[in-house]
Amino acid sequence: MRRFSRMWRVVVSCLAVCMVAALAMGAADNSARFNDLGSKLMCTCGCGQALLQCNHYGCPSLTKESQELNAGISRGDSDNTILISFENEYGPTVLSAPLLTRFNMIAWVVPPAVLLLGIFGVFVLVRRWRRRLAAQPAVEHGPAFEALRERVRKETEL
Numbered sequence: 001m002r003r004f005s006r007m008w009r010v011v012v013s014c015l016a017v018c019m020v021a022a023l024a025m026g027a028a029d030n031s032a033r034f035n036d037l038g039s040k041l042m043c044t045c046g047c048g049q050a051l052l053q054c055n056h057y058g059c060p061s062l063t064k065e066s067q068e069l070n071a072g073i074s075r076g077d078s079d080n081t082i083l084i085s086f087e088n089e090y091g092p093t094v095l096s097a098p099l100l101t102r103f104n105m106i107a108w109v110v111p112p113a114v115l116l117l118g119i120f121g122v123f124v125l126v127r128r129w130r131r132r133l134a135a136q137p138a139v140e141h142g143p144a145f146e147a148l149r150e151r152v153r154k155e156t157e158l
Contacts, residue, residue: 030073037069037079041086042096050096 038052045061047054051069054062065086072082086094098104141149 033073033079034069037073037082038066040083040096041065041069042094044090044094 035052039050041051043049043051043054043056043059043061044065045054045056045059047056047059049055051062051065056062068086068089069082072085077085080099083095083099087099092098
């Protein structure tokens with residue numbers, strides 16, 4: 001019985017240490033998330049810098065947006081939800097890179113696809129044109145042709 005009790009204490013102690021470590025990692029995870037999301041957002045004061053890198057003294061946008069970002073993280077919102085809420089409030093210029101939506105994906109995929117399709121179409125067209133060219137019949141060189149050729153050689157001294 002004592003052995004079971006001792007083993008139980010070890011298991012409970014291990015679980016407690018794991019829970020404390022998980023909570024500490026969760027706190028670190030929130031700060032890492034804050035830094036990650038802060039680099040994906042732009043400061044709206046007009047400086048053109050990322051939110052967390054705005055170096056204007058007393059920037060009103062930095063404190064307001066940082067508080068909103070912290071509030072979203074503490075509520076447990078997903079990264080996408082936070083970015084969409086910032087985009088809805090401040091417009092698409094608040095994002096340092098556009099979100100991966102269907103429209104944005106189409107805007108990135110369609111131009112290269114059209115270019116490749118055009119190159120392929122030109123390749124097929126040129127191939128067809130080359131096949132369409134009929135073989136030229138061999139020209140028989142008669143005595144008049146040979147005399148003309150000899151005259152050209154003499155005049156050009158070749």
